[in-house]
Amino acid sequence: MIRIFAVIFTVLGSAAWAESLKLAVTTSFHNSGLSDILLPAIKEDTDIDVQLLVVGTGQALRLGEAGDVDAILVHSRAAEEAFVAAGYGTRRREIMYNDFVMIGPADDPARIGEAGTAADALALIAQAQATFVSRGDDSGTHKKELSLWDASGATRGGDWYRPVGAGMGAALNTAAGMDAYILADRASWLNFGNKAGLDLLFAGDPALFNQYAYIPVNPGRHAHVKADLAIALEDWLTSDRAKELIDNYMINGETLFTFNATNPS
């Protein structure tokens, strides 16, 4: 018995030590399924084992500040710029974008399908006091939602507004259970398996644009971070191969992400 376990431990222990890099990514990126396409390709091309830590944007930034990861891939521009300005990251590199969509019960009691803008849609939900699930976890999606609420001028906080403090998938599960409205990113929504009575009701407002950016953690602050691997990964993420994989990633015939890597900003 002991011998069997000893063998198992040795095998498990030795298998994990290729060149590995820890990357904190948002739940929306991971739930979209794109990481399952990109990681094997990265491994194949650069021999880097990317270890994903799937967290909200807020926690991803915290992990980067503490030096617990080598790089982050998140989507909340203001927070990212503050992160780089404070010297935690070396630079912010835009990689790709998708968009946010408003999900709700298929019969759309608040009639947000007829709204002109995303802010109007939220105002209609507030007016109808229709149940709305908020991520409430300081993630990129949550920050986007809050900025849209501010733009709508509507007051929220009644019984109908439910911050759940959970990741994208868990929040979608809650919304499905309560037949509620929710703001989600398109990729997570399309890849979500428990749609129940929910449907995509509103999309297309430029305010719902969702830019993902890659930031290597500053080796000047944390000497142990694998800066060279982080740069190699950045080069790969901005390469033609990445462009091809990202642009061609589809679920049910719908393109999810659009590659738009530019020069470092």
Added chain:
Amino acid sequence: MGEIWEGLSAGFWLVVTLDADLVEITLRSLQVTLSAVVIASVIGLPFGAFLAIRRFRHRRATIAVLNALMGLPPVVVGLVVYLLLSRSGPFGVLGLLFTPTAMIIAQVIIITPLIASIAHQAIRDIWAEYHDLLISLSTSKRQRIKTLLWDGRRALITASLAGFGRGIGEVGAIMIVGGNIDNATRVLTTAIALETGKGDFALALGLGFVLIALAIAVNLAIHTIGRTESEGKW
């Protein structure tokens, strides 16, 4: 109801086809929790015996605290271990965060009080029975602890199995300190949380049934081994 059947069949097929990912995360679950149980038993069993036979100031308080710690919230343990092991924390230089070692550390903290507490209850009963005999043979404290641990081994196995049960199903702490990294720190419970998040209830439930089956298998295995090595009754 339909989803429960889907879960059962998903779990069945995962096991029958020996799905490579399933085997890997199952072995890692076992690796983490069994390591934690072994370490926690090495600490907790003698400590429980010590508490049973040794009289000292604050003994009652120690036992009360130990019993209370049985209910230690895993999320809090996870958070504290996380802060200690973070690169910006006191043990950051070791680089242990988001490794199986960190998960083992968290689980040792969670299950040691449980094992020590159950061991203490068991040993106390045996000690009441053996007290006069062991004293009259003028045994040393060390010999007494050894005798009690050996003669109480079945109760102590139960203590360790209770620790195993708490560890194998635990998700709060290992999610925080392990990070649920694919191919590195993903275990059955964190994989279930992940699949639930994706809305893939069938797969999540399938993994859940595998987890339950695993717990039963380990318990059966331990009991079988326990019976074969005992020479008659104690």
